[in-house]
Amino acid sequence: PRNANSFGAGDWQQALDYANNLTLCGFSDWRLPNRKELLSLYIYSYGATTSPGASLSSLGFNATPGGWGIYWSSSSNATFPAQAWAIGIHPGYTPNHVRADDKSNGTYVWPVRAGQTADAPVKLPATGQINCYDINGAPIFCGGTGQDRDIKAGVPWPWPTTRFTVNAAGTDDCLTDNLTGLMWVRAPSATKVDWFTAMTNAGNLTLCGYSDWRLPNINELDSLVHLAVSKTLLPIYLQTQGFLNVQDGRVLSGYWSSTSAGSLAVDAFIVDITSGTVRSSPKNQPLDAGNYVWPVRGGQ
DSSP states (O other): OOBTTSSOSOOHHHHHHHHHTOOBTTBOOOBOOOHHHHHTTOOTTOOTTOOHHHHHHHTTOBOOOOTTOEEEEEEEOSSSTTEEEEEEOBTTBOOEEEETTOOTTOEEOOOBOOOOOTTOSSOOBOOOOOOEEOTTSOEEOOTTSOOHHHHOOSBOOOOSSOSEEEOTTSOSSEEEETTTOEEEESSOOOSOBOHHHHHHHHHTOOBTTBOOOBOOOHHHHHTTOOTTSOTTTHHHHHHHTTOOOOOOGGGSOOEEEEEEOTTSTTEEEEEOTTTOOEEEEETTOOGGGOBBOOOEEEOO
16 A cells, blocks of 8 residues: 555554455455565665655655554564564664564564566565464464465475575585575584674685685574574474585574665664574674674675
8 A cells, every 4th residue: 555554553453454355455364464575665775864765755755654653464483482573664664573562573474465476576585484472472363364374475485495505616615595696605614703894705705616705684584584484493494405514593693694774874673583683783793792794796
């Protein structure tokens, strides 16, 4: 809908019901967007005085809330199923999880419909979510809920073949993602560095016969997050896919992206691979308090 705030604030079930029952523009197949679909609206190029919401308003949308208003997604938090993912369309606030029964956070609804056509210029991957939950976190049958797993929006993950395969260059130091086309360093760095060092280290890397390595942008880095896996198991899942040395984000560090936080240019976005949380971090963090480096190359 062009009006991004017609529902107002409410809990997750109210948000799902509102989107599922909406009839607008001659269509009745509206739904709550999943985490990746909702995040695709986030504009990272806004300046210090312009919020992503204001930028979206300039593109024709109405009533994008400022302040701390955030939008519900249809995706649950696998670690705490009584929470769902919500995303703020305002400066510096990206994916976080909110209690599904919480009405106090000013959590809004931005319904979406249809999906990606064969000729879509950008194809979002599926989130990987495999279960549906009620508002208290109990597993339920997915049919008709409008939740992430019920809709199964996005490009499906390769199955039954593995999503990641060893590159064909004759070494085992790199893995190619068969979903996104990205090639990743198999064993990311276990050393914390500041953002400038991370950019330099990634850009100077030569590995597997390639010298065009770089720091991934925030969406590329976020593509490694598996929404069906709890935060205690995600590093293990990535290791079953062939990766080595994946760092646990619960030590308050994540992986650097190449994406600056437009509202605060001294920060860059990081991804906590363990929990899936995206947040900003000062670029000039001391080495012992910085973040890790996971170089990438190629793309879709």
